Amino acid sequence: MRKLTTVIFATAGMIACMVLASPGASAQKLAKAVYYQAQAMGQSTQLGQNFGITLIIEEYSTPDDQKALFTAFSEKQNEGLVNALSKMKSKGRLSITGTLGYDVTYIRTFPMPDGGTKIRLVTNRPIRVGEAWSDSRSMDYNLSGMEIIISPDKKKNSGMLAPACQFKLDKENQIQLELLQNEWKLVNIQKR
Secondary structure: OOOOEEEOOOOOOHHHHHHHOOOOOOOEEEEEEEEEEEEEEOOHHHOOOEEEEEEEEEEEOOHHHHHHHHHHHHHHHHHHHHHHHHHOOOOEEEEEOOOOOEEEOEEEEEEOOOOOEEEEEEEEOOOOHHHHHHOOHHHHOOEEEEEEEEOOOHHHOEEEEEEEEEEEEOOOOOEEEEEOOOOEEEEEEEEO
16 A cells, blocks of 8 residues: 655745745747756655656746746645646656656746756646546646756756645645655756
């Protein structure tokens, strides 16, 4: 049986902050798509498992996209966030080895003090036919999130992937990221 892992990040949810509270630049349609490749390494109950991922970024989300997500979450929490993301156009694509991949509807980039870049994304995750048919508990975890940190020193590149998650408010009205399974650590991150 899969263990439900609840994670509260130091700043009220690492991915929640990027979606719901980050200031940002205007939309940036890229002249040429940017490709990132990484290896996802399992942790805790997934220890020893790994797979490759490819992130293709065609453009970055706008402050209006961010505002729409914040408003949707304020009104209907996770359900509102899922609905708002489903109405946004694709900004890129995330592919996991062995799958066709899926569109990413919210991608932001942030400069780091050391000259590096932080890339954060959240999107609706694809629900498979068998999962929908059985109406399993995993249906509640209908978002995917990821953070990649590109450092000037390529050896220090890092990141995390939450393939199935949802956002909630806890008793203190703090945003909480709840994962279906443990997050996956991203290593060997390279820009192509």
